[in-house]
Amino acid sequence: MINKLDAALSFHQNALRVRGQRQELIAANIANADTPNYKARDLDFKAAMKNAMSGVVNEGFNTAKTSPQHIDGLPTSAPSPGGAMFRPIIQGSVDGNTVDMDVERNQFADNAIRYEASIIMINGQLKKMLAAIQGQ
Amino acid sequence: MSLFNVFNISGSAMSAQSQRLNTVASNLANADSATSANGTPYKAKQVVFSAIPSKSPDANGVKVTKVVEDKSPPKIIYDPKHPMADQKGYVTMPNVNVTEEMVNMISASRAYQNNVDTMNAAKTMLMKTLTIGQS
Numbered sequence: 260m261i262n263k264l265d266a267a268l269s270f271h272q273n274a275l276r277v278r279g280q281r282q283e284l285i286a287a288n289i290a291n292a293d294t295p296n297y298k299a300r301d302l303d304f305k306a307a308m309k310n311a312m313s314g315v316v317n318e319g320f321n322t323a324k325t326s327p328q329h330i331d332g333l334p335t336s337a338p339s340p341g342g343a344m345f346r347p348i349i350q351g352s353v354d355g356n357t358v359d360m361d362v363e364r365n366q367f368a369d370n371a372i373r374y375e376a377s378i379i380m381i382n383g384q385l386k387k388m389l390a391a392i393q394g395q
Numbered sequence: 396m397s398l399f400n401v402f403n404i405s406g407s408a409m410s411a412q413s414q415r416l417n418t419v420a421s422n423l424a425n426a427d428s429a430t431s432a433n434g435t436p437y438k439a440k441q442v443v444f445s446a447i448p449s450k451s452p453d454a455n456g457v458k459v460t461k462v463v464e465d466k467s468p469p470k471i472i473y474d475p476k477h478p479m480a481d482q483k484g485y486v487t488m489p490n491v492n493v494t495e496e497m498v499n500m501i502s503a504s505r506a507y508q509n510n511v512d513t514m515n516a517a518k519t520m521l522m523k524t525l526t527i528g529q530s
Contacts, residue, residue: 282516282517283397283454286401286405286454286517287449290404290408290457291457293415294446294457297455367516371516371520374520374523375520375523378526378527382528385527
């Protein structure tokens with residue numbers, strides 16, 4: 260029963276996580292706007308989202324086993340971020356930095372809005388569930 | 396939680412930019428210092444930024460790895476009345492390029508503001524996340 264409620268929310272839950280990762284990458288690009296030889300990075304959102312939805316398990320929590328009777332650590336359910344890629348260069352600069360501040364600001368705002376959209380969707384789903392449970 | 400890491404990244408960039416602003420202030424303040432503690436004219440200082448790894452693999456913070464002295468030649472002016480003038484009346488002045496430093500200052504302060512904005516946006520997103528399921 261709880262599993263079904265979980266499954267209903269999982270799409271936007273994954274979306275929030277990937278959006279969070281992307282926000283972090285763009286923040287790093289903005290932070291490194293003046294770092295020589297820094298190359299701007301971004302996620303392929305479609306691939307990352309597909310990766311997240313397919314539940315690719317990464318072995319993030321492997322405990323050291325000193326006896327065969329020890330049990331494995333729980334696999335973390337957090338999917339791998341789906342590899343960041345370098346942004347194509349629009350205007351190169353002399354110091355080898357490829358951060359274009361206009362692009363980054365634009366993508367940053369876009370990503371933040373979409374993140375909030377996912378939150379609104381989740382809230383809507385929760386409301387629907389509540390209405391179904393209460394039957395009023 | 397990756398959004399919390401935005402604070403670390405933007406914070407590192409803010410401290411790096413403020414260090415850059417500090418060297419600009421030092422350079423501008425000493426633009427006319429014909430002598431310094433070691434008896435030679437002041438040399439302009441420049442910071443060197445480099446990307447440092449953060450908690451997550453692809454997102455890098457910023458750090459000032461070193462402060463280098465500007466290699467450009469000192470300005471030589473003719474002023475026989477100056478106490479530091481040599482026999483021919485020339486004074487060696489610091490190699491601070493005031494125009495360049497002003498540009499550097501504006502660039503540093505804009506970059507700082509950008510990072511403040513980034514941090515605020517991440518904070519708003521996290522606050523919105525906290526309201527999931529309320530109302």
